[in-house]
Amino acid sequence: MDNLPVWAYRLSVAIEAAAVLAFALSGLLAAARKQLDAVGVFTVTFLAAFGGGTLRDLLLDQRPFFWVEHVHWLWLLMGLCVAAMAFMRHRHFEPTERAMQWPDALGLGLFAAAGVSKALHTGSPALVAVLMGVVTGVFGGVLRDVVCNEIPRAFQDHRPYAVCAFIGGWAYVGWWHWTESAAQAMMVCVAVTFGLRALALWRNWVLPAWKA
Amino acid sequence: MDNLPVWAYRLSVAIEAAAVLAFALSGLLAAARKQLDAVGVFTVTFLAAFGGGTLRDLLLDQRPFFWVEHVHWLWLLMGLCVAAMAFMRHRHFEPTERAMQWPDALGLGLFAAAGVSKALHTGSPALVAVLMGVVTGVFGGVLRDVVCNEIPRAFQDHRPYAVCAFIGGWAYVGWWHWTESAAQAMMVCVAVTFGLRALALWRNWVLPAWKA
Amino acid sequence: MDNLPVWAYRLSVAIEAAAVLAFALSGLLAAARKQLDAVGVFTVTFLAAFGGGTLRDLLLDQRPFFWVEHVHWLWLLMGLCVAAMAFMRHRHFEPTERAMQWPDALGLGLFAAAGVSKALHTGSPALVAVLMGVVTGVFGGVLRDVVCNEIPRAFQDHRPYAVCAFIGGWAYVGWWHWTESAAQAMMVCVAVTFGLRALALWRNWVLPAWKA
Numbered sequence: 001m002d003n004l005p006v007w008a009y010r011l012s013v014a015i016e017a018a019a020v021l022a023f024a025l026s027g028l029l030a031a032a033r034k035q036l037d038a039v040g041v042f043t044v045t046f047l048a049a050f051g052g053g054t055l056r057d058l059l060l061d062q063r064p065f066f067w068v069e070h071v072h073w074l075w076l077l078m079g080l081c082v083a084a085m086a087f088m089r090h091r092h093f094e095p096t097e098r099a100m101q102w103p104d105a106l107g108l109g110l111f112a113a114a115g116v117s118k119a120l121h122t123g124s125p126a127l128v129a130v131l132m133g134v135v136t137g138v139f140g141g142v143l144r145d146v147v148c149n150e151i152p153r154a155f156q157d158h159r160p161y162a163v164c165a166f167i168g169g170w171a172y173v174g175w176w177h178w179t180e181s182a183a184q185a186m187m188v189c190v191a192v193t194f195g196l197r198a199l200a201l202w203r204n205w206v207l208p209a210w211k212a
Numbered sequence: 213m214d215n216l217p218v219w220a221y222r223l224s225v226a227i228e229a230a231a232v233l234a235f236a237l238s239g240l241l242a243a244a245r246k247q248l249d250a251v252g253v254f255t256v257t258f259l260a261a262f263g264g265g266t267l268r269d270l271l272l273d274q275r276p277f278f279w280v281e282h283v284h285w286l287w288l289l290m291g292l293c294v295a296a297m298a299f300m301r302h303r304h305f306e307p308t309e310r311a312m313q314w315p316d317a318l319g320l321g322l323f324a325a326a327g328v329s330k331a332l333h334t335g336s337p338a339l340v341a342v343l344m345g346v347v348t349g350v351f352g353g354v355l356r357d358v359v360c361n362e363i364p365r366a367f368q369d370h371r372p373y374a375v376c377a378f379i380g381g382w383a384y385v386g387w388w389h390w391t392e393s394a395a396q397a398m399m400v401c402v403a404v405t406f407g408l409r410a411l412a413l414w415r416n417w418v419l420p421a422w423k424a
Numbered sequence: 425m426d427n428l429p430v431w432a433y434r435l436s437v438a439i440e441a442a443a444v445l446a447f448a449l450s451g452l453l454a455a456a457r458k459q460l461d462a463v464g465v466f467t468v469t470f471l472a473a474f475g476g477g478t479l480r481d482l483l484l485d486q487r488p489f490f491w492v493e494h495v496h497w498l499w500l501l502m503g504l505c506v507a508a509m510a511f512m513r514h515r516h517f518e519p520t521e522r523a524m525q526w527p528d529a530l531g532l533g534l535f536a537a538a539g540v541s542k543a544l545h546t547g548s549p550a551l552v553a554v555l556m557g558v559v560t561g562v563f564g565g566v567l568r569d570v571v572c573n574e575i576p577r578a579f580q581d582h583r584p585y586a587v588c589a590f591i592g593g594w595a596y597v598g599w600w601h602w603t604e605s606a607a608q609a610m611m612v613c614v615a616v617t618f619g620l621r622a623l624a625l626w627r628n629w630v631l632p633a634w635k636a
Contacts (some may be wrong), residue, residue: 031579037631039586040561046557054483057265063485071549074289085632100407125283138251142359147566149575151361155243155252162251207249273487282483337495350463354571363573367455367464372462419461420509 018129019107022100024049024077027144028084031094034148042081044144049077056115056132059128060122100202107162109193111137115187116172119194120182130169133189158207160200168193232317234312236261236289238275238355240296241305246360254293256356262350268327268344272334313413317376321405323349323399324377328384342381345401348379370419372412380405443531446524448473449570452508453517459573468504468568473501476564480539480556493502495524513539525625533617535561536589537610540596544606554593557613561589582631584624592617 026047031041050067057065067073088096115136119129138154138161145152154161174190176182199205239260243253262279264345269277272311278286300308327348331341350366350373357364386402411417451472455465468544474491481489488582491497512520539560543553562585580583596613600606623629 020439032634034575034580035634036575036635040576043566043579049590056404058270058473058482059277061273061485065483068548068552071551074555075464085279085634089635111496124280127283127286128280131286142255146358146361146570147576149361149570151246151248151575152359155248155255155359156246207251209249210244210247210297211301239449270482271489273485336492339495339498340492343498354467358570360574361573363458363460364571367460367467367571368458370461419463421461422456422459423513424510 015106016110017058018103019074019110020049021080022107023111023140024080025096025100026090026104026141028081029097029150030144032084032088032093033092036148038081038085039200041085042078044147045077045081047147049073050140051143052111052117052136052138055139055143056118056136059135060119060124060132062118062122063077073166085183087098102198105194105197106190108137108161108197109168109190111140112168112193113172113189116169116189117182117186120173124174126170127134130166132171133169134165135163137193139160152204158209159209160196160205163207164193164196164200167196218231225334226320229324230315230354231322231420232261232285233292234315234319236292236314237308238316238351238353239369240293240300241309242360243303244296244300244388247381250293250297254290254296256359257293258286259419260352260356262352263355264323264348264350267351267355268330268348272331272336273349274330274334279303314410317406317409318402319414320349320373320377320409321380321402323382324405325401328381328401329394329398332385338385342378342385345381345384346374346377349405368423370421372408372417372419375411375419376405376408376412379408382395434568439530442527443534444473444497445504446531447564448504449520449524450565451530452505452512454568454572455590456508456512460568460572462505463507465509466502468571469501469505470498472564472568472573473497474564475567476535476560476562477539479563479567480542480560480581483559484543484548484556485554486542486546487576526622529618529625530614532561532585532589532621533592533614534563534616536592537596537613540593540613541606541610544597544600550597557593557596558586558589561617562586569623573588582633584620584629584631587631588620588624591620591628 024045027045028041030048031044034040036044046067048072050065053066057063112133114130114133116133118136119132120126124132141154142152145154168189171192172185175188176185179185236257239257240253240278242260243256246252258279262277262285265278269275326345328341328345330348331336331344335346353366354364357366380401383404384397387400388397391397392394436487448469451469452465454472455468458464459503460468470491474497478489478491481487489551499580502561536557538557539552540557544550548556566576569578592613596609599612602607603609
């Protein structure tokens with residue numbers, strides 16, 4: 001991906017920024033609903049945005065973390081939290097959440113692809129790599145909910161979310177084995193994950209529940 | 213332990229499998245009681261089975277994790293979760309829990325012995341090694357309960373559980389210093405831990421509580 | 425700091441001990457309020473005292489942990505827990521908490537300074553180092569509250585606590601860049617953090633909250 005034309009590079013940066021922002025906002029809203037103070041708001045926002053990738057890197061024993069290499073993201077998140085506490089009111093919560101669904105689905109795909117890719121590069125077996133993709137995409141939200149003292153939404157809302165990343169991760173592994181192109185595999189993974197998540201949102205799919 | 217006869221090797225594999233299964237089922241039941249969806253069921257089952265060992269390896273900076281080296285266990289746990297969601301009903305919860313008490317006590321001993329052994333091999337002081345044994349045996353259940361938004365059972369049910377692993381761990385350390393045989397020390401640790409836990413279950417022992 | 429006179433060395437050890445004790449007691453009281461058993465009391469006490477530094481070392485990939493190098497602290501905490509369960513009654517909780525406010529503020533400063541220092545020595549960028557100082561000083565309490573199934577107090581009590589460590593951390597970084605003396609920077613960091621925390625307690629400062 002080193003020879004991208006400038007417009008493609010800019011587009012990819014913009015997409016990435018939108019995705020991280022969507023994840024961060026999910027944390028910000030959770031913190032706002034719990035009426036946390038400034039410290040709590042920043043921590044939960046941070047966890048929602050970068051907790052999944054950080055947990056993956058801890059498990060894979062990889063350093064530096066994304067947010068250590070890209071410190072500007074920390075400043076951006078702080079600015080976001082300050083702005084939200086100054087200007088965001090309760091009536092903005094729901095529209096924000098709705099508007100974030102699509103960038104969030106994109107973020108799920110991007111984070112999953114990044115996670116699978118990193119895990120494969122460190123020599124993880126296929127299933128472990130796919131699970132690392134899921135951890136990257138989903139466990140930021142899990143940490144957000146644990147800190148907010150809730151059962152993680154990803155574990156109990158019966159909506160396909162982690163499942164989309166799981167299938168997208170296998171698409172990555174399959175395409176990569178077939179073509180040996182990591183760049184293509186990433187795009188396939190993002191497309192499959194995003195597509196499934198979009199379908200799930202649109203068709204209101206639910207996961208199987210326990211029968212009494 | 214390299215020169216075990218075949219039957220002994222098979223027996224040890226069967227015991228290990230029963231123990232991991234008991235731990236996994238404790239997660240599965242906790243997830244079922246909280247009505248989690250498929251993603252939550254797998255995650256909590258995984259945490260209960262392998263969370264303790266994973267936390268120990270994170271603390272000791274050891275890789276690869278057990279479940280990365282033995283990926284088939286991940287497939288088995290997934291199969292277990294699917295089967296449970298298909299066939300397990302509410303009336304099965306209690307009998308399963310009762311049936312699991314004994315393999316669970318065995319698992320506590322095996323996990324504690326494995327934890328102490330690994331910590332000693334990486335040069336930990338005796339007390340730290342014993343605590344790593346406790347972490348291996350008990351903190352899978354702690355992570356299970358934290359994710360399920362409960363105060364960990366091991367911290368508040370006033371039943372000797374971690375305490376058995378703690379004493380078993382010291383038995384390991386003592387025997388190992390005395391005989392320098394790690395294999396014997398492991399067996400002593402399992403026997404002491406399992407024996408104490410069995411006694412505690414049988415005699416209904418309780419830990420001291422706070423006085424008002 | 426290698427050429428300290430004996431009295432200064434003894435004083436610094438006494439201050440450190442008072443600070444760790446204050447952190448440990450915050451865990452002990454939280455565990456007592458939740459009526460945890462002996463295992464829970466020790467774990468929560470340990471997390472409150474050493475959880476923040478351990479999390480920092482996990483993130484920075486540093487070993488050994490403080491409590492592995494100084495195993496006597498683990499024995500001390502165990503003794504503290506046993507003594508507390510034997511002699512501490514409900515009527516002692518509030519006076520203990522009040523008496524601990526000042527050593528706790530000191531501990532916040534010492535832990536923050538230690539965290540910033542360690543992070544800078546491993547080459548972290550300034551903001552990351554400051555955040556590691558905050559993690560060291562504050563996240564022991566966060567882990568304590570997560571395990572006790574509460575939203576972390578540091579995230580919702582609207583009292584400046586982490587914020588004091590954050591500003592103190594910047595004081596460290598600034599002084600260090602200016603004078604290149606880590607020992608001086610540590611003292612400045614402790615003074616600023618402790619001073620701000622003392623002011624916040626004395627003047628009853630509150631952090632900004634969400635407006636409805």
